[in-house]
Amino acid sequence: MTLNPPPSQQTPQSPRRIPNRRVLIVGNYCHDVLIQNGSVVAETLGGAASFISNVLDSSSVSCELVSKVGHDFRYEVIHSPIVAPDKETTIFEAYFDLGIDGIGHADRVLKRVSACDPILPSDIPDSRFDFGMAVGVGGEILPETLEKMVEICDVVAVDIQALIRVFDPVDGAVKLVDLKESGFFHILHRIGFLKASSDEALFMDVEQMKQLCCVVVTNGEKGCRIYHMDDEMTVPPFLAKQVDPTGAGDSFLGGLVVGLVEGLTVPDAALLGNLFGSITVEHIGQPKFDLMMLQRVKDEVQKRKKQCNLSSSHKNDHNEFHERLSPARFSCVDSQLQPKLLVNGHSCDR
Ligand SMILES: Nc1ncnc2c1ncn2[C@@H]1O[C@H](COP(=O)(O)OP(=O)(O)OP(=O)(O)O)[C@@H](O)[C@H]1O
Numbered sequence: 001m002t003l004n005p006p007p008s009q010q011t012p013q014s015p016r017r018i019p020n021r022r023v024l025i026v027g028n029y030c031h032d033v034l035i036q037n038g039s040v041v042a043e044t045l046g047g048a049a050s051f052i053s054n055v056l057d058s059s060s061v062s063c064e065l066v067s068k069v070g071h072d073f074r075y076e077v078i079h080s081p082i083v084a085p086d087k088e089t090t091i092f093e094a095y096f097d098l099g100i101d102g103i104g105h106a107d108r109v110l111k112r113v114s115a116c117d118p119i120l121p122s123d124i125p126d127s128r129f130d131f132g133m134a135v136g137v138g139g140e141i142l143p144e145t146l147e148k149m150v151e152i153c154d155v156v157a158v159d160i161q162a163l164i165r166v167f168d169p170v171d172g173a174v175k176l177v178d179l180k181e182s183g184f185f186h187i188l189h190r191i192g193f194l195k196a197s198s199d200e201a202l203f204m205d206v207e208q209m210k211q212l213c214c215v216v217v218t219n220g221e222k223g224c225r226i227y228h229m230d231d232e233m234t235v236p237p238f239l240a241k242q243v244d245p246t247g248a249g250d251s252f253l254g255g256l257v258v259g260l261v262e263g264l265t266v267p268d269a270a271l272l273g274n275l276f277g278s279i280t281v282e283h284i285g286q287p288k289f290d291l292m293m294l295q296r297v298k299d300e301v302q303k304r305k306k307q308c309n310l311s312s313s314h315k316n317d318h319n320e321f322h323e324r325l326s327p328a329r330f331s332c333v334d335s336q337l338q339p340k341l342l343v344n345g346h347s348c349d350r
């Protein structure tokens with residue numbers, strides 16, 4: 001398996017005096033309203049950008065976030081958004097008609113009931129970044145926005161939901177169009193990673209896309225599958241008690257990029273993605289990662305890097321890395337089952 005470092009891409013680098021900044025995240029925050037049997041069960045901060053920055057901030061990976069919200073935005077966030085005073089924040093209603101207890105991976109029907117402004121190239125800083133993440137949720141990323149991102153970032157990871165979503169003009173129901181008809185196809189040979197859920201993957205030709213970039217298809221409790229050129233492999237999941245699937249794909253992408261920034265191979269980085277995805281499904285809204293869990297994961301990542309540098313035979317055996325991350329992950333599950341044991345200095349709260 002040669003799914004090793006992120007594919008190098010993009011325009012030739014001009015000589016740089018200023019070091020790149022780390023990660024640029026582009027996508028709007030939104031308000032998520034979770035509805036079950038006709039009643040609102042929760043209202044939370046949403047948007048792929050919020051879940052991803054939560055993973056990056058928790059993992060001490062420095063990032064810059066470009067997001068637009070309206071006058072009604074109601075959450076305190078670390079990365080301030082641009083406020084469009086005459087607009088409303090993007091709102092998604094998620095209908096869990098099958099229940100949110102995770103039995104049978106009950107999925108949501110999503111409706112965008114309000115949409116903030118798109119993110120324009122001029123909203124994005126002119127600096128250079130190691131990684132860019134195009135992670136829109138409500139159609140806010142335009143082709144010209146993605147073009148600017150591939151120009152200023154060494155590697156760009158794209159969530160396909162930012163490209164293929166269209167919204168019913170009457171009730172805002174989210175529908176998907178084929179990637180080829182999305183208006184973004186001509187830019188995709190310049191991106192490094194394309195992430196899709198298994199449902200979204202039906203709207204692209206994986207065989208074709210894997211020739212252009214590394215394709216990662218997430219598959220809920222089954223983990224994910226990576227495709228690049230002639231290589232493909234399944235990356236195993238971590239056990240989780242699903243409460244709400246919202247944001248799992250976003251946290252997955254956050255974990256993947258944390259791994260890549262740390263210098264892990266793509267399969268190892270995807271394993272980190274699975275780890276953060278699995279923790280996210282156990283929460284409603286933004287997960288708060290256990291500090292001890294984060295430290296153990298950091299330590300395992302450093303060990304893994306050393307091991308891979310010393311012996312090439314370790315590079316492809318990510319099962320071993322999975323085994324070592326699992327106890328770290330379960331230390332977090334324990335903390336959620338026994339929250340009282342963890343107050344006073346050891347809480348999950350940031
Ligand atoms: N029930 C689960 N158990 C363990 N891991 C899970 C579960 N659900 C999701 N994950 C992890 O999260 C990743 C992303 O989940 P999924 O494929 O459901 O993404 P998604 O449909 O894009 O999610 P969303 O749109 O809700 O953000 C999976 O690849 C897996 O690693």
Ligand SMILES: O[C@H]1[C@H](O)[C@@H](O)[C@H](O)[C@@H](O)[C@H]1O
Nearest residue numbers: 032046047048092137247250
């Ligand atoms: O907050 C969520 C989340 O970011 C999901 O990835 C996205 O599919 C939804 O539209 C959004 O409401």
